[in-house]
Amino acid sequence: MELLVAQLLNGLVYGVLLFFMAAGLSLIFGLMNVVNLAHGSFFMLGAFIGFSIFHLTGSFWLALVLAPIPVVMIGIVMELWFLRPLYARGHMDQVLLTFGFTFVFYDLVQTVWGKVVLTLPTPASLQSTVHIGLGVFSAYRLFLIGFGFAVALLLWLLLERSRLGAMVRAGVDNAGMAAGLGANIPALFTGVFGFGVLLAALGGVVAGPVLGLYPGMDTDILIPAFIVIVIGGMGSLRGAFVGSLLIGIADTFGKAYLQNVALFLIYLAMIIVLLIRPQGLFGIKYADAPPSALARTIMPSTPRTRALALIALLALIALPFGLADYPRALIAEIFIFAIFAMSLDLILGFTGLMSLGHAAFFGLGAYSVAVLGAQFGLNAWLGLVAGVLIAAAGAGLIGFFCVRSGGIPFLMLTLAFSQLVFSVALKWRDVTGGSDGMPLAMQPSFFGFSLSHSLVMYFMTLVFFVAVYLGLRRLINAPLGHAFIGIRENEARMAAIGYPTRAYKLLAFTIAGAIAGLAGGLYVIYNGFISSDAVYWTASGDILIMTMLGGAGTLIGPPIGAAAFLLMKNVVSSYSEHWLSIIGVAFICCVLFFPGGIWGAVQKLQPAGAKP
Amino acid sequence: MNVLELDHLHCAFGKLVVTDDVCLTIGEGERHVIIGPNGAGKTSLINQIGGQLKPAAGRILVSGQDVTGKPPSHISRKGVARTFQRNNLFQNLSVIENLRLALAVAFGNPLDVFSMAARDQALIGRARQLLQLTHLDGEEKCIVRTLSYGGQRQLEIAMALASEPKLLLLDEPTSGMSPAETARMVELIAALPRSLSMLMIEHDMSVVFSIADRITVLHYGKILVTDAPAAIQANERVREIYLGMAH
Numbered sequence: 001m002e003l004l005v006a007q008l009l010n011g012l013v014y015g016v017l018l019f020f021m022a023a024g025l026s027l028i029f030g031l032m033n034v035v036n037l038a039h040g041s042f043f044m045l046g047a048f049i050g051f052s053i054f055h056l057t058g059s060f061w062l063a064l065v066l067a068p069i070p071v072v073m074i075g076i077v078m079e080l081w082f083l084r085p086l087y088a089r090g091h092m093d094q095v096l097l098t099f100g101f102t103f104v105f106y107d108l109v110q111t112v113w114g115k116v117v118l119t120l121p122t123p124a125s126l127q128s129t130v131h132i133g134l135g136v137f138s139a140y141r142l143f144l145i146g147f148g149f150a151v152a153l154l155l156w157l158l159l160e161r162s163r164l165g166a167m168v169r170a171g172v173d174n175a176g177m178a179a180g181l182g183a184n185i186p187a188l189f190t191g192v193f194g195f196g197v198l199l200a201a202l203g204g205v206v207a208g209p210v211l212g213l214y215p216g217m218d219t220d221i222l223i224p225a226f227i228v229i230v231i232g233g234m235g236s237l238r239g240a241f242v243g244s245l246l247i248g249i250a251d252t253f254g255k256a257y258l259q260n261v262a263l264f265l266i267y268l269a270m271i272i273v274l275l276i277r278p279q280g281l282f283g284i285k286y287a288d289a290p291p292s293a294l295a296r297t298i299m300p301s302t303p304r305t306r307a308l309a310l311i312a313l314l315a316l317i318a319l320p321f322g323l324a325d326y327p328r329a330l331i332a333e334i335f336i337f338a339i340f341a342m343s344l345d346l347i348l349g350f351t352g353l354m355s356l357g358h359a360a361f362f363g364l365g366a367y368s369v370a371v372l373g374a375q376f377g378l379n380a381w382l383g384l385v386a387g388v389l390i391a392a393a394g395a396g397l398i399g400f401f402c403v404r405s406g407g408i409p410f411l412m413l414t415l416a417f418s419q420l421v422f423s424v425a426l427k428w429r430d431v432t433g434g435s436d437g438m439p440l441a442m443q444p445s446f447f448g449f450s451l452s453h454s455l456v457m458y459f460m461t462l463v464f465f466v467a468v469y470l471g472l473r474r475l476i477n478a479p480l481g482h483a484f485i486g487i488r489e490n491e492a493r494m495a496a497i498g499y500p501t502r503a504y505k506l507l508a509f510t511i512a513g514a515i516a517g518l519a520g521g522l523y524v525i526y527n528g529f530i531s532s533d534a535v536y537w538t539a540s541g542d543i544l545i546m547t548m549l550g551g552a553g554t555l556i557g558p559p560i561g562a563a564a565f566l567l568m569k570n571v572v573s574s575y576s577e578h579w580l581s582i583i584g585v586a587f588i589c590c591v592l593f594f595p596g597g598i599w600g601a602v603q604k605l606q607p608a609g610a611k612p
Numbered sequence: 613m614n615v616l617e618l619d620h621l622h623c624a625f626g627k628l629v630v631t632d633d634v635c636l637t638i639g640e641g642e643r644h645v646i647i648g649p650n651g652a653g654k655t656s657l658i659n660q661i662g663g664q665l666k667p668a669a670g671r672i673l674v675s676g677q678d679v680t681g682k683p684p685s686h687i688s689r690k691g692v693a694r695t696f697q698r699n700n701l702f703q704n705l706s707v708i709e710n711l712r713l714a715l716a717v718a719f720g721n722p723l724d725v726f727s728m729a730a731r732d733q734a735l736i737g738r739a740r741q742l743l744q745l746t747h748l749d750g751e752e753k754c755i756v757r758t759l760s761y762g763g764q765r766q767l768e769i770a771m772a773l774a775s776e777p778k779l780l781l782l783d784e785p786t787s788g789m790s791p792a793e794t795a796r797m798v799e800l801i802a803a804l805p806r807s808l809s810m811l812m813i814e815h816d817m818s819v820v821f822s823i824a825d826r827i828t829v830l831h832y833g834k835i836l837v838t839d840a841p842a843a844i845q846a847n848e849r850v851r852e853i854y855l856g857m858a859h
Contacts, residue, residue: 479716479729486713489702496662496700498688498717498775 002135007252013141013210015248016148020203021225022232022240023155024196030235031171031192034083035408037541038098040222041105042197045071046204047213048113051120060123068201075197079190085592092354095411096548097591099541102218103584110215111578120208144206151199152241159237168192219538223419224251227270230412233280242281263423270416275401278409313466320458328454330570334563335461336522339468341546341558343515348544349552350476351508352488353403356411356540357418358516360398363425363535364391365517369524371431373441380444380525387521388514394421395513396506403505406491418540425532437531440524457526464522465559468515473555475511484508488553545587551597560598613676614639615779615809616661616692621670623653623660623833630656631667632833638779643810645820648830649853654813655697657830658781661811662694663687675778693777695768697784697813703757707748707767710756711739714774738774746770746800762793769800780804782812786819798822821845 025039050067054060078101086093126140159165171188203221211217224247232243247266254262273280320328340362347353368387372378378386398417402410425432432438449456475481486494487501487508495501524530533539542565550561565583573579594601616638623631630653638644646654659665661672663684672680674690702710715735716722743749746766751759756767765785772780785801786794798819801810814820820827820841827844829836837847844850 475725477728477730478726479720479722479724479732481725482709482713482716482729483722485705486702489704490700492664492684493696493700493702493771494713495684496664496688496694496696497714497771498685499722500683500685 005134006137007256008249009137009141009145011249011252012145012245013248014252015245016145017203017207017210017221018225018228018248019148019152019241019244020199020206021221022228022244023152023237024199025225026229026232026234026236026240027168027192028196029229029408031168032083032087032189033408034094034098035411036098036193036196037095037222038078038101038105039196039200039225040218040220041102042071042075042200043204043207043221044109044213044215044218045074045105046201047120047208047211047217048109048118048204049201050205050208051113051118051213054120060120063120064202064205067205068198071201071204072194072198076190076194079193082588082592083193084186084189089595092407093591093595095354095408096544097588099545100584100587100591103580103587106215106218107578107580107584110580113213113215115215118213120205120213122209140209144210147206151202152237155237164191223537224266226412226415227266229280230270230416231273231280233282236280236282239280239282260427263427264420267416267420267423271401271413271420274405274409274413274416278405316462320455325454328458330566332454332457332461332526333523334559334566335465336519336526337543337546337562337566338465338559339522340516340519340543341550341562342468342472342555343512343519344543344547345552345555345558346472346475346484346512346515347505347508348547349554349557350481350488351484351505352491353406353505353509354411354544355402355414355509356537356544357398357414357416358512358543359535359537359539360414360418360421361391361395361513361516362520362523362539362543363421363530364394364513365520366524366530366534367425367432367520368517369521370438370440370530374438375431377441380440380442380521384518384521384525388517391517391520392510392514395516396510399506399509399513403502403509415537415540418535419537422532422535422537425535433531435532437529437533440528440530443528444525451525461522461526464518468518469555469559472515476555480507545583549587549590549597551599553596554599557597557599564598614673615642615675616811617671617673617676618657618661619671619673621657621660621667621672623656623665623667629833631660634670634830634833634835636828636835636838638809638811640778641806641809643812643823643825644828645812645814645824645826646828646830647814647817647820648836651832652830653833654830655783656833658694658783658811658813661687661692662781688775691775691778692781693772693775693779694781695772695783695785697787699761699764699768701756701764701767701771703755705756706752707743707754707756707759708736708739708752710767711742711770711774712736714771715739718775742770742773745773747796762789762796765789765793765797766800769797773804777808779809779811782810782814784813784815786814786816794819 021039021043025036028034028036028039046067049070050063053063053066057063082097083094086097122140126143128139129136130139130142159169167188171185228243228247229240231246232239232241251262251266254265258265320331344355344358347355365384365387368390369380369383372383372386373380398414402413402417405413426434428434443451445451446456446460451457451460483494483499483504486499487504491501520534523534546561546565547558548561549564550559551557564586568579568583568586572582576582590597596603614637616636618634618636621631621634623629634657646657648654656665660667663679663682663686666681670680671678674687674692677690679687679690702713712729712732712735715738716729716732719738720732720735740749740752743752746769748763748766748770751763756764759767769785782801786797789797794816801823812823824841826838827841828838829844829850831853836853837844837850839847
């Protein structure tokens with residue numbers, strides 16, 4: 001009994017911490033339609049700045065009061081200078097911008113406070129234990145629960161009883177209506193964003209003694225907070241509160257009693273809620289995303305572009321002969337990720353669906369090769385064929401549920417499904433090796449040549465890259481590709497002229513999944529190793545960045561983006577530790593100034609007459 | 613057989629009833645115009661026939677086949693095409709690409725992944741005929757968002773005609789047009805083959821009376837009267853609630 005109550009209290013503690021995150025996330029989404037992927041970063045910054053203030057002053061309470069101030073200032077600067085210019089565009093761009101910031105903040109924390117796990121000690125006055133009828137409990141944890149409930153009550157009063165709260169609620173329902181009530185919408189946006197950041201930073205400080213501080217705690221809290229607002233309902237404070245406590249308690253009990261399936265069950269719950277009640281338990285219905293600013297006309301190839309493509313191909317064939325082993329291997333990796341990025345672009349840039357779970361199919365392909373090789377001794381090339389088929393089947397199944405929605409719900413569903421795949425990869429250790437990963441049992445040969453030779457590896461990946469590039473180009477220029485573009489441009493019209501659009505979206509999703517599976521299988525053959533990290537949601541985020549950075553909606557863009565990303569990661573990281581910041585800043589600039597990505601900017605440089 | 617039959621159709625947004633027990637038939641080749649004050653439920657009715665909106669009760673029959681609640685793509689394939697009140701085109705694609713998308717699903721193989729869509733001469737030939745019919749020849753390569761407003765309205769008609777429908781639903785084809793553009797649009801619609809049935813929403817009375825074979829007056833979701841144009845003009849009640857207000 002005492003254990004049960006202790007578990008319940010721990011669940012409430014975690015639930016309260018989730019509430020600090022989810023309340024802000026939910027309000028920001030409800031009012032501004034922004035899914036703030038950097039919200040976990042504010043939680044993390046609050047925790048670390050609180051840690052430093054504690055060490056300067058020796059007072060936990062000073063840390064709790066002072067630490068949120070700089071974090072809120074950072075948040076307000078982000079809203080004013082970075083998010084605001086993007087409100088006129090589709091809100092996908094805002095999602096991407098906040099994702100760019102997560103890189104910068106992660107790097108900042110890692111640079112200032114290091115990579116080790118730190119702990120914020122419990123305040124002296126709360127180090128005692130408290131005897132309640134049922135047992136002995138930590139005073140700090142009880143305080144934390146009380147603090148969380150008090151903040152929730154205050155928030156509720158603020159929203160329900162104050163004039164400011166009425167404006168926020170009106171804004172959540174309808175921004176136009178709020179303006180009619182005399183609300184200053186831009187100031188309201190800044191205020192709510194800052195307030196959300198304040199809650200996250202406060203949550204970070206009070207979480208310090210419970211969760212520990214480490215770079216990466218941002219995503220560790222962000223994903224469960226997402227689950228909370230999806231289940232509770234976006235834009236609803238009550239939903240955030242009930243959802244937080246539900247997930248907090250379920251997660252704590254799950255970890256204690258159902259270790260291996262707890263994670264799986266929580267993602268499954270999220271998916272079921274999204275499918276049955278897309279607006280969540282308490283949420284209001286929200287509109288689908290307007291199409292993002294990826295629109296581009298179809299550009300047929302001309303003799304000039306064909307000549308350029310041929311020159312580029314010849315250059316890629318000649319290139320490795322002048323290079324050492326390491327750069328050859330690096331370029332081979334770029335080819336593989338270029339395939340992966342092009343596959344994402346088929347749904348993102350050409351069909352207009354933003355997925356944050358594409359790594360799931362990369363993972364299915366990769367694990368198929370590795371697991372079938374290890375369990376049944378299957379040759380890696382046959383494993384690759386199986387991997388493509390399994391990834392296609394997985395994408396068909398997952399896509400069946402996802403393509404019923406669009407915009408942000410689609411983003412959330414793909415994220416949830418990929419985390420479901422991730423939780424299987426992580427927990428099914430006997431087969432997948434979990435986070436320790438598993439090696440490829442036997443490296444295959446490529447037409448009799450050994451892939452341990454870097455030149456052979458280079459050409460093997462080049463062959464696949466060129467084949468996928470040409471295949472996709474064919475597809476894009478064919479009637480089917482044009483149908484995908486039509487859906488991106490105007491799905492309702494496509495339906496009105498006779499296209500069963502859902503089936504077409506599912507087809508695009510399945511093809512993209514199959515090609516991602518091919519990339520995953522190739523990656524295992526290349527790398528000789530696969531771990532659950534490759535399926536984590538940040539891997540989906542990375543490939544999204546590569547695609548957007550290079551230029552979504554074109555076929556040349558994603559390979560350029562993959563090259564830029566991996567060169568930064570591997571080359572810049574060798575002489576600067578701050579490659580994450582550099583990628584983050586490059587990506588932020590790209591979203592702000594070059595919505596068409598690197599390739600879009602290059603195309604703009606061409607004289608007008610050269611454009612077809 | 614009637615091309616379209618609405619059988620006790622009913623639809624509401626919450627408590628607001630937009631379609632209230634509507635029964636209507638449209639015969640082969642008939643040009644039927646719906647009029648009514650703003651908020652009478654005209655566009656909602658078209659949206660139900662086109663499949664964009666699901667009715668709460670009643671049936672919609674196209675050439676005798678029940679299509680109630682079916683998705684827009686299904687209804688389109690049954691021979692019903694529509695235009696939208698606000699231009700609803702592929703703004704970033706060229707005029708010919710817009711038409712090719714509409715033609716590919718009706719006459720081509722939209723699942724084809726091998727051929728070059730831009731080189732399908734059969735479809736391009738059809739597209740050029742449609743452009744001629746809608747006075748858009750010469751605008752073929754124009755990106756739609758740079759096309760004039762009137763040109764976009766004409767393209768709306770061309771897109772709807774692409775599938776060679778039996779029934780054409782026109783949602784205020786002249787809305788927002790200048791008098792000169794309106795005159796051209798009326799001429800264009802009047803010149804369409806007589807075998808094509810039409811259901812059209814229109815506010816401009818001169819347009820209504822120059823096109824309609826029969827007219828239905830819709831009022832708060834209910835059909836007030838369906839009759840020949842001359843009878844509608846003579847109808848006291850219609851004058852009272854609609855014509856009187858408009859002038």
